[in-house]
Amino acid sequence: MTLGLTGLLALGLATSVLAQDYQRPSISGIGAVAQPEQIAAWDIDVRPDGLGLPVGKGTAEDGEALFADRCAMCHGDFGEGVGRWPVLTGGHGSLTEERPEKTVGSYWPYTSTLFDYIYRAMPYGDAKTLSPDEVYALSAYILAENQIVEYDQELNQDNFAQIEMPNRANFFADDRAVSEAYSERCMSGCKAEDINIVSAAPELDVTPEE
Amino acid sequence: MTNALNRRGFLAAGAASAGALAAGSAKAANPFEPKEWGQYLGAGVDDEPYGTPSEFEAHVVRRNVPWLTADSVSSINFTPLADLEGFITPNGLHFERHHGGRAIVDPAEHRLMIHGLVDKPLVFSLEDLKRLPSVSRFYFIECAANGGMEWRGAQLNGCQFTHGMVSCCQYTGVKLSTLMEMVGVKPNGKWVLAEGADAAGMNRSIPMEKIMDDCMIAWAQNGEALRPAQGYPMRLIVPGFEGNMWVKWIRRLEIGDMPWFAREETSKYTDLLEDGRARMFTWVQDCNSVITRPSPEKPWLDRRGFHMISGLAWSGRGAVKGVDISLDGGNNWIPADLEGPVMPKCLTRFSLPFEWQGQEMLIQSRAYDDTGYVQPTFAQNRSVRGVNSIYHNNSVHTWHIKPDGGVENVQLV
Structure with a gap:
């Protein structure tokens, strides 16, 4: 079956736009307006100034049994870590040592990070199952085990972000552009002293085998 | 038969x-x-x-280092660089780094929400995004911890393990500047929190300036849909910045007036220095390079004569301008040839023909970029950072070519 001459003409007239008449459209009508309840369902992040902390409360005493039940299998009863799983407590004063122990207490700059992370990602493999009260209690337990709060101290949406973390002042913004501005491209006679091998990977023998 | x-x-x-x-x-x-x-x-x-x-x-596969992490779910595997040609990483060989395992996301049940300090918060489906003007760009992605096992000395014998936390692909998606224009960012909207839909709920703070410069939401990689391991159905592309910021399975962008200081930008992905202070927001992947042939995986065993020395260079600041090769442990250097195309924030292949007569050699590559930055030595990096910073090791790397043509990862003084 063929399209008649009249049909062709009509189709052509209906769809043709001369280049001189073409107007590039702006983007419109794509995407839906996010509804308040949709935003509320996903907006769980917490900032150091406390913005985003949900209403709730908990103490280390409340958190102790919960920690034993839901966290200790990886982090140990007191946050000391099991196997290679993260150590949450201790390590204070170790950051300048040969083997630093970077824990919540010795390293983390803000308490808000603790709430934000537990609420979104813990327990590992069963994320987003803890209530705000449970996250306040678990955070309180970890902070108490680091001697940052008292065991009976209630943490809540009003005081949680006020807690000062001991290592906070030791963080600073990337300065590599200034402190590591390497620009010398030596081409010959670059090493004044003898060149010696000081370590070779096969000696350690930790490369995975086929 | x-x-x-x-x-x-x-x-x-x-x-x-x-x-x-x-x-x-x-x-x-x-x-x-x-x-x-x-x-x-x-x-x-x-x-x-x-x-x-x-x-x-069948031997050209990703591999992991079991002792590196507590389990294989929150872990990393490595791209087999020695077996790759050109500068593109095939999708099945792209390194994987997950914090809550490889999420399997149904695009019909997935949305991207943009909200916060905006005039009009919007929610997009994958099909919505695909209707928008798109771009296709070549970029490398590198984990900030690439080479992190080598700070204290030569440890892993193979360029897959010393440098394989880097891959390079063509990404197709919508520029974030397009999406930001659609939602209307308020004047105090200076930071963006990117969040994934996976079990880790990966979240990172990114400055608005970078978002508007060259960031994208990509749905395709090397011409096909993203693989689940790389964030299907959509991921954030942050060219030149550490891979952790390229949030996979991305579901939310919140505009704010300050950074969030999430776990992955405080507890992790901060660089501890010898004096106990720590750098944060160390986003840029500085200029780096590695010789992939010869390498422990590609030795010259009893094969004297003509060889092509070949490798990869990259810079998160811009384009690779050149690569020099040393055969004597860094005393003297020869400019290598760059095999085009040379694109900014993209892997660049370099090579140098060489006639090997069975002599022992300490072979190195040193890249420099179009900002004038020259890849430093281990001594230079350690003098500023010590050996506990884990991340951003871009030190000049050495392969020891032995008289029999065997190749070992070594470090020098």
């Missing part, structure tokens, strides 16, 4: 010869004898709707 049309028999014979090759067959191969593939029919076009590599390339 008796049945000329027996494909199973043909495949079995192929697998047997692959095994014989791997085991080092005593019988010398004779390419000039009649072969099964020259006599019998191969598989038809309906045999393999989605193609796979040759069975003889």
